Amino acid sequence: MSGLRIAEIFGPTIQGEGALIGEPTLFVRAGGCDYRCVWCDSPHAVDNRHRHGWAMMTTAEVMAQLVALSGGQPMLVSLSGGNPAIQDFGPLIGLGHGQGYRFACETQGSVARDWFAALDMLVLSPKPPSSGEVVDWARFDACLAAAGDAPKGLKIVVFDQTDLDWAREVAGRYPQLALCLQPGNPDSDPAMPVDPGALAQRLDWLVAATLGRGWLRPRILPQLHVLIWGNKRGV
Amino acid sequence: MSGLRIAEIFGPTIQGEGALIGEPTLFVRAGGCDYRCVWCDSPHAVDNRHRHGWAMMTTAEVMAQLVALSGGQPMLVSLSGGNPAIQDFGPLIGLGHGQGYRFACETQGSVARDWFAALDMLVLSPKPPSSGEVVDWARFDACLAAAGDAPKGLKIVVFDQTDLDWAREVAGRYPQLALCLQPGNPDSDPAMPVDPGALAQRLDWLVAATLGRGWLRPRILPQLHVLIWGNKRGV
Numbered sequence: 001m002s003g004l005r006i007a008e009i010f011g012p013t014i015q016g017e018g019a020l021i022g023e024p025t026l027f028v029r030a031g032g033c034d035y036r037c038v039w040c041d042s043p044h045a046v047d048n049r050h051r052h053g054w055a056m057m058t059t060a061e062v063m064a065q066l067v068a069l070s071g072g073q074p075m076l077v078s079l080s081g082g083n084p085a086i087q088d089f090g091p092l093i094g095l096g097h098g099q100g101y102r103f104a105c106e107t108q109g110s111v112a113r114d115w116f117a118a119l120d121m122l123v124l125s126p127k128p129p130s131s132g133e134v135v136d137w138a139r140f141d142a143c144l145a146a147a148g149d150a151p152k153g154l155k156i157v158v159f160d161q162t163d164l165d166w167a168r169e170v171a172g173r174y175p176q177l178a179l180c181l182q183p184g185n186p187d188s189d190p191a192m193p194v195d196p197g198a199l200a201q202r203l204d205w206l207v208a209a210t211l212g213r214g215w216l217r218p219r220i221l222p223q224l225h226v227l228i229w230g231n232k233r234g235v
Numbered sequence: 236m237s238g239l240r241i242a243e244i245f246g247p248t249i250q251g252e253g254a255l256i257g258e259p260t261l262f263v264r265a266g267g268c269d270y271r272c273v274w275c276d277s278p279h280a281v282d283n284r285h286r287h288g289w290a291m292m293t294t295a296e297v298m299a300q301l302v303a304l305s306g307g308q309p310m311l312v313s314l315s316g317g318n319p320a321i322q323d324f325g326p327l328i329g330l331g332h333g334q335g336y337r338f339a340c341e342t343q344g345s346v347a348r349d350w351f352a353a354l355d356m357l358v359l360s361p362k363p364p365s366s367g368e369v370v371d372w373a374r375f376d377a378c379l380a381a382a383g384d385a386p387k388g389l390k391i392v393v394f395d396q397t398d399l400d401w402a403r404e405v406a407g408r409y410p411q412l413a414l415c416l417q418p419g420n421p422d423s424d425p426a427m428p429v430d431p432g433a434l435a436q437r438l439d440w441l442v443a444a445t446l447g448r449g450w451l452r453p454r455i456l457p458q459l460h461v462l463i464w465g466n467k468r469g470v
Contacts, residue, residue, distance in 0.1 A: 022415065023454050024452070207249055219256075222462075
């Protein structure tokens with residue numbers, strides 16, 4: 001069995017964003033990413049210069065840590081990153097399912113994996129123009145196809161009106177998918193405090209800019225963990 | 236057709252709490268309540284001394300206002316209050332369903348109505364000890380029975396450890412229901428500003444007190460509208 005590059009494993013805490021917001025969750029943050037979003041809030045799981053902080057773990061070791069953290073109670077596990085899709089989490093999902101754990105995965109949709117079909121939730125987060133990345137839609141559609149009948153949804157981070165217009169266009173391509181919009185956090189430096197008032201203002205703007213223009217489809221949700229814990233890691 | 240006592244109708248905005256958090260929603264806040272929770276955050280829809288501010292409206296008038304607010308786009312409508320169950324919203328649900336609108340209802344579970352079965356979501360919020368009210372479980376179970384196969388869930392407000400212990404006991408009676416916990420807001424006076432840091436601390440406490448003791452079932456969610464808009468009404 002090949003090793004997994006793991007930036008951090010933590011929980012139980014609540015999922016802070018997206019359709020599963022508020023759900024008790026264990027997080028497996030995979031190390032490594034094929035994107036370099038300019039506003040990335042998890043550079044410690046992305047940049048290779050942080051790789052000395054990543055652990056090489058076997059699937060069994062990751063599972064043992066999840067069981068230890070949850071006291072053996074089966075619960076939801078979120079595979080995030082970085083981009084977890086550049087590694088093989090299929091064996092972990094199989095092992096966890098055997099013990100009653102459920103698995104969600106958050107990925108930008110740039111790398112399709114056959115284990116997407118085993119997920120209890122696939123969250124695809126295509127990155128908007130403000131990220132500096134450009135979505136390869138053929139690859140994105142391959143991710144959707146790989147997931148088959150697994151529950152899935154879109155989550156799009158919105159920093160500005162350009163992102164919002166883009167999100168609406170993207171959403172139009174996927175009318176069958178549940179959709180969440182999330183205001184961007186421009187101040188994700190873990191060394192800096194967060195201004196909850198400023199985050200609330202961004203959410204207020206996004207609600208007004210979306211619903212106020214008659215776009216009534218998306219759920220609009222903040223990053224709850226940032227509102228509660230700022231940019232602190234491991235919560 | 237008898238009239239409906241309506242404290243306010245507003246939206247589109249996002250649902251700020253519970254399982255539908257973030258969903259674009261129109262709110263119909265019914266006037267009148269059979270409870271007097273000591274920390275009620277909507278006394279303007281409860282106390283009879285506010286009844287001069289309530290409108291008597293026909294079902295058709297309420298529906299016309301919902302259509303106007305949403306520009307005719309079908310969307311989710313939340314019936315809240317006060318306790319909407321002390322009035323007859325069956326005709327409104329029927330009328331709205333005919334035009335593609337969906338209906339959620341938030342009630343404490345003290346009055347069962349046959350129209351619960353027509354809802355797209357029934358949220359039952361039994362009031363914990365800190366409210367000063369005492370739940371009549373026979374009536375509560377009658378509400379569940381009346382809802383039949385309609386989607387339903389529990390939402391319990393938690394102010395302190397006593398409430399949390401009570402919530403766990405109540406939840407144990409209803410293992411089949413989705414469950415949300417929500418920290419209480421002790422400062423719900425619309426004339427007073429809200430302290431987002433204090434609200435975040437209450438959420439932090441609730442997460443720790445719930446998950447930290449190995450209770451991994453409930454979703455834990457804040458009142459998003461309070462974080463964004465404070466105690467302002469009509470948002």
